[in-house]
Amino acid sequence: MTTPTPHSASPTPHSRWRVSRRGFLIGAGVAGVGLALGVPLSLPYARLKIAEMLTSGDGRPGSFTTDPFAWFEITPDNRVRLFLTKVEMGQGVHTALAQIAAEDLGIAFGDLEVVQASTSQGPADGNGTTGSTSVATVYQPLREAAAMLQLMLRTEAGRVLEQPANNLKIENRAFVAGDQRVTFGQLVTNRQQWQIPKQRPTLKPISDFTVIGQPVKRVDIPPKVNGAAVYGYDVKLPGMLYGAVARPPTIAAQMIAAYPGTAPTMPGVKQVVLDKNFAGVVATSRAAAHAAVAALEMLWADGKPWQQAELEEIVTVGDFTTEEGGGITIQREGDAPSHLDKQPAVTAEYRSPFAVQASLEPQAALADVQADRVRVWVSTQLQGYVRSLVAETLGVAAELVEIIPTYVGGGFGRKSGFEVAVEAARLSQAAGVPVHVGWTRTEEMRYGYFRPPTHHQLAATLDQQGRIVALEHRQASGDVAFGFLPGFLSAIMGADFGAYRGGTIHYAGIPNRHTIVWRRELPVRTGWWRGLGLLANTFALESFMDELAHTAGADPLQFRLDHLSDDAAGQRMRAVLEAAAAKAGWSTPAPAGHARGIACCTDGGTVVAQVAEISLDKASNRIRVHQVTAAMDCGLTVNPNGAAAQIEGNIMWGVGSTLIEEMRIKDGQVDITNFDSYPLLTLRDAPHVETILLTSGADKPLGVGEPPIGPVAAAIGNAFFALTGKRVRQLPMTPDRVSAALA
Amino acid sequence: MQLNINGEVRDIADQPDEKLLWVLRDELNMTGTKFGCGAGICGACTVQVDGVATRSCLLPVAAVVGKAVRTIEGLATRHADGTHTLHAVQQAFIDEQVPQCGWCMSGQIMTATAFLANNPTPSAEQIDSALGNNYCRCGCYVRIRRAVAAAARQMSIHENGQEAHV
Numbered sequence: 001m002t003t004p005t006p007h008s009a010s011p012t013p014h015s016r017w018r019v020s021r022r023g024f025l026i027g028a029g030v031a032g033v034g035l036a037l038g039v040p041l042s043l044p045y046a047r048l049k050i051a052e053m054l055t056s057g058d059g060r061p062g063s064f065t066t067d068p069f070a071w072f073e074i075t076p077d078n079r080v081r082l083f084l085t086k087v088e089m090g091q092g093v094h095t096a097l098a099q100i101a102a103e104d105l106g107i108a109f110g111d112l113e114v115v116q117a118s119t120s121q122g123p124a125d126g127n128g129t130t131g132s133t134s135v136a137t138v139y140q141p142l143r144e145a146a147a148m149l150q151l152m153l154r155t156e157a158g159r160v161l162e163q164p165a166n167n168l169k170i171e172n173r174a175f176v177a178g179d180q181r182v183t184f185g186q187l188v189t190n191r192q193q194w195q196i197p198k199q200r201p202t203l204k205p206i207s208d209f210t211v212i213g214q215p216v217k218r219v220d221i222p223p224k225v226n227g228a229a230v231y232g233y234d235v236k237l238p239g240m241l242y243g244a245v246a247r248p249p250t251i252a253a254q255m256i257a258a259y260p261g262t263a264p265t266m267p268g269v270k271q272v273v274l275d276k277n278f279a280g281v282v283a284t285s286r287a288a289a290h291a292a293v294a295a296l297e298m299l300w301a302d303g304k305p306w307q308q309a310e311l312e313e314i315v316t317v318g319d320f321t322t323e324e325g326g327g328i329t330i331q332r333e334g335d336a337p338s339h340l341d342k343q344p345a346v347t348a349e350y351r352s353p354f355a356v357q358a359s360l361e362p363q364a365a366l367a368d369v370q371a372d373r374v375r376v377w378v379s380t381q382l383q384g385y386v387r388s389l390v391a392e393t394l395g396v397a398a399e400l401v402e403i404i405p406t407y408v409g410g411g412f413g414r415k416s417g418f419e420v421a422v423e424a425a426r427l428s429q430a431a432g433v434p435v436h437v438g439w440t441r442t443e444e445m446r447y448g449y450f451r452p453p454t455h456h457q458l459a460a461t462l463d464q465q466g467r468i469v470a471l472e473h474r475q476a477s478g479d480v481a482f483g484f485l486p487g488f489l490s491a492i493m494g495a496d497f498g499a500y501r502g503g504t505i506h507y508a509g510i511p512n513r514h515t516i517v518w519r520r521e522l523p524v525r526t527g528w529w530r531g532l533g534l535l536a537n538t539f540a541l542e543s544f545m546d547e548l549a550h551t552a553g554a555d556p557l558q559f560r561l562d563h564l565s566d567d568a569a570g571q572r573m574r575a576v577l578e579a580a581a582a583k584a585g586w587s588t589p590a591p592a593g594h595a596r597g598i599a600c601c602t603d604g605g606t607v608v609a610q611v612a613e614i615s616l617d618k619a620s621n622r623i624r625v626h627q628v629t630a631a632m633d634c635g636l637t638v639n640p641n642g643a644a645a646q647i648e649g650n651i652m653w654g655v656g657s658t659l660i661e662e663m664r665i666k667d668g669q670v671d672i673t674n675f676d677s678y679p680l681l682t683l684r685d686a687p688h689v690e691t692i693l694l695t696s697g698a699d700k701p702l703g704v705g706e707p708p709i710g711p712v713a714a715a716i717g718n719a720f721f722a723l724t725g726k727r728v729r730q731l732p733m734t735p736d737r738v739s740a741a742l743a
Numbered sequence: 744m745q746l747n748i749n750g751e752v753r754d755i756a757d758q759p760d761e762k763l764l765w766v767l768r769d770e771l772n773m774t775g776t777k778f779g780c781g782a783g784i785c786g787a788c789t790v791q792v793d794g795v796a797t798r799s800c801l802l803p804v805a806a807v808v809g810k811a812v813r814t815i816e817g818l819a820t821r822h823a824d825g826t827h828t829l830h831a832v833q834q835a836f837i838d839e840q841v842p843q844c845g846w847c848m849s850g851q852i853m854t855a856t857a858f859l860a861n862n863p864t865p866s867a868e869q870i871d872s873a874l875g876n877n878y879c880r881c882g883c884y885v886r887i888r889r890a891v892a893a894a895a896r897q898m899s900i901h902e903n904g905q906e907a908h909v
């Protein structure tokens with residue numbers, strides 16, 4: 001990737017996109033020469049339901065525009081550049097999109113340069129890089145744009161070479177016929193005006209693919225092994241200074257007043273900025289800035305000293321039989337409640353805690369605020385939203401603000417980047433020089449937004465043959481998406497789609513299925529976290545499926561298969577369950593002292609099944625996860641190596657969340673400050689992972705970045721039950737909770 | 744003050760208490776060494792001091808005066824013609840497609856290279872233990888294991904003509 005950096009020439013914004021027939025956008029290259037062809041994302045998106053749009057967005061439907069989300073530039077020196085608004089945070093999106101583009105443009109993968117677009121070069125991508133939607137939504141329009149560009153160039157090459165266009169071969173970014181040759185660069189040099197042809201370009205049949213589906217090496221990896229990759233924390237400008245900002249002492253604190261104290265005279269301090277609800281310092285080093293912030297005299301109203309137990313009480317399911325109960329039914333197949341009223345039900349309750357995204361790169365931005373131009377380099381998944389917030393805060397027109405997304409050192413829903421970008425912009429505006437703000441680990445741990453706690457009540461009835469007649473899932477959760485949406489949208493939607501992600505019962509073989517959710521507003525900010533509600537909901541549902549299998553006296557794999565339908569969705573789920581089970585040796589005994597558990601989920605069309613093999617250290621009551629075998633069908637796989645990497649990473653996230661990760665509130669404050677109080681999974685405790693990628697002959701890619709997190713906790717919990725006959729129904733499954741379950 | 748970094752003598756401001764990490768990143772603009780926690784826990788800031796993997800976020804710069812500091816920027820071998828050859832560990836991290844976000848990778852690679860220099864034929868358990876204090880939030884652990892083992896094999900073949908037992 002090429003990130004526009006302060007060292008490169010300032011980009012000239014595109015100002016001359018014009019909409020052509022068929023919805024393509026055509027314009028001059030970024031440098032004002034050559035040919036640029038872009039494609040808007042608005043049409044495919046318009047077909048999606050509003051909830052799905054918002055899952056993948058910044059909560060601002062109005063920001064969906066006809067601006068291109070990706071575009072090609074052919075330059076006179078024969079470079080083919082693919083500009084992308086999607087940011088690279090390790091998910092391999094730049095590589096996958098380049099594979100798609102190269103395929104239908106008809107050039108070798110290595111002949112394409114990938115460039116991260118700033119908001120001034122192209123549109124501010126209102127959709128952001130979120131929700132495992134990039135490849136799935138961009139796939140078709142990007143293919144069409146690439147094929148259209150090839151058609152335009154080919155037609156022109158045929159005219160120039162006086163050859164039938166269809167006979168020309170493409171080699172090294174040139175059209176070739178015998179010993180005649182014209183490069184892409186020569187074509188765009190010689191012809192200034194381009195029209196979108198009426199002819200519809202032909203897309204390559206899948207059977208002819210040579211780039212899509214190949215495990216090509218990621219374009220972002222070489223600069224990540226030699227220190228060259230530039231992230232938000234790494235950006236430098238001449239004359240830049242460092243900023244730090246005062247933080248509230250409790251989650252409910254309100255700033256009453258701020259006084260400079262001794263800060264202005266401390267070494268290295270250049271500027272003290274005190275404003276309504278904002279106090280910050282600009283200094284010559286980060287250490288000096290933080291020391292000066294600590295010397296500010298701050299007056300806070302601390303607010304209520306919330307305790308963890310009070311928050312857990314809030315996050316409890318209510319009574320759905322009354323209006324006041326407030327639950328919202330999001331799934332009703334058949335009539336589960338009446339069945340559950342008639343006969344004794346199997347019931348269980350599950351809970352999951354607050355968790356932190358804990359990207360290893362904390363929030364970071366460099367802002368350069370000048371009178372006529374604002375530039376912000378920032379690690380962000382939401383550059384469009386960042387631009388609007390920075391413009392609003394500074395009181396300038398959005399067009400003057402350029403957000404330049406850098407490589408992102410871990411996203412996971414938390415690299416919204418808006419807080420730190422605004423902080424850097426405010427301080428730069430006050431100081432009159434570029435200011436970098438990089439959060440400390442404690443700031444990152446305490447002052448973001450968290451995965452909300454959840455509470456689940458499950459109830460089911462079985463018939464004489466041990467088949468499920470009715471299954472009900474009642475779930476309460478703190479906000480996930482609603483914290484970012486305007487209130488009127490929350491009111492229209494009723495239930496938070498982020499919180500209930502993965503919460504509906506997919507087993508179509510169960511005739512009566514009912515899911516009710518409760519929105520629980522907390523005094524702690526909660527929001528996006530990898531997979532949103534998927535991990536917690538799948539933990540509850542798939543653990544309970546295991547409990548029902550045990551009640552029915554059935555094998556947990558067979559029990560699941562028995563409750564799938566025979567339609568396409570059921571068959572895809574059956575395939576991943578059987579593939580994971582076969583590879584994990586489900587039908588053979590586990591090694592002595594080990595046991596296996598199985599679980600599955602469906603998310604955005606992607607289906608995943610996992611088998612976890614665990615043991616228990618009797619002395620410490622620590623669960624050890626030895627192996628996770630995962631089978632996934634994510635439709636057409638663009639890069640199988642990248643898809644496997646996403647499965648592996650999700651499993652490590654899942655294991656960490658299952659065994660270790662928990663944030664608590666104590667005396668009104670987040671009770672963690674660094675990795676000593678919130679440890680992550682390490683290599684020592686990382687399981688071996690086997691991945692199997694299945695494709696049901698799909699012609700479209702689906703999401704990969706989050707679905708595999710779903711089954712992990714349930715698979716481990718189910719293995720723990722297989723090993724001990726006991727269940728731990730609250731995450732994480734710490735030695736204390738394991739001891740309690742075994743007692 | 745003067746430091747020896749990647750074989751070059753570099754003049755730095757006289758701030759003996761400033762941590763090596765921030766001198767590298769913010770004074771010398773060598774941002775390949777990353778900040779993760781500032782508490783010596785996550786390992787993102789790992790550099791080598793006289794060949795020993797060391798957390799630079801806790802290390803006052805005065806402590807490395809007169810010592811040889813190596814960072815990720817100085818790990819590849821540079822040739823007279825301006826080209827360079829990646830260290831076997833760097834190459835293995837590419838071959839095995841290890842990094843995702845990449846933020847922890849300098850620390851992983853500097854830890855692994857120091858480890859392999861002293862343990863050229865490590866067991867799988869020794870690799871887990873040696874790299875066991877470097878966090879990777881993206882969860883690239885399966886591939887880190889594979890790449891370090893592959894690098895050990897490669898280095899062993901290169902240096903001894905024999906394959907390591909990994």
